[in-house]
Amino acid sequence: MHLIHESIAMIEPYLRHYGLPALFVIVYLESLGAPLPGESGVICAALLASAGQLPIEGVFLAVAAGAILGDNTGYLIGRYGGRGIIERYGRYIGLNQQRREWIEGLYAQKGAAVVVGARFVVILRQLNGIVAGMMAMRWKPFVVANITGAILWTAVWTSVPFIFGDFFAAHFHDILK
Incomplete structure (x- = not known):
């Protein structure tokens, strides 16, 4: 909870000042692979x-658009540039030929489920599009x-905090004034 509190405290001034465009950029860049606190x-x-x-409708649209476009950009990067990098340097991060083949098989058989599920897991969310592209x-x-x-x-992630805003505000009252 402390980490979320710190992340929200860091992001809140940008959202207040720049609004929905800032939210879109944060989610887009996180979905593209940048280590940002999109969630x-x-x-x-x-x-x-x-x-x-x-406006909650604007929040929903900015987040969905940022997530979709960020992952698609990551996919294109992975598809047209990432494979060579992984083949050359993958061994340095433990991604040998056998693991790469296993991941390729996973994406070939259950790629859609992996892409949907990865959206809900930190780190996987950031690498989702890039890896899907690299694995063809x-x-x-x-x-x-x-x-x-x-x-x-x-x-x-938009509806739960929105609906239970009063509960969350009690925990983040020093930030969300």
């Missing part, structure tokens, strides 16, 4: 919406799974 940004924006300071997952199933996962993830 905390979504929670903070939903809490601000709960307090009437941002077909684009059409990736896009469908990406949109599905992004909308589900967005719905959870």
Whole structure:
């Protein structure tokens, strides 16, 4: 809880000042692979919406668009540039030929489920599109799974803080004034 509190405290001034464009950029860059606190940004924006300071519809659209576009950009990077990097340097991070083949098989058989599920797991969320592209997952199933996962993830992380805003505000009262 402390880490989320710190992340929200860091993001909140940007969301207040720049609004939905800042939220879109944070989620887009996180979905592209940058180590940013996207989930905390979504929670903070939903809490601000709960307090009437941002429109919840806009929060939902900014988050969903950022997540979908970020993962698609990551997919293109992985598809057209990442494979060579992994083949050359993968061994330095423990990604040998055998592991790479296992991951490729996973994406070939259950790629859509992996893409949807990865949206809900930190680190996997950031690498989701890049890895799917590097593992040569077909684009059409990736896009469908990406949109599905992004909308589900967005719905959870915008609606829960928005609906239970008073409860969360009690825990983050020093930030969300």
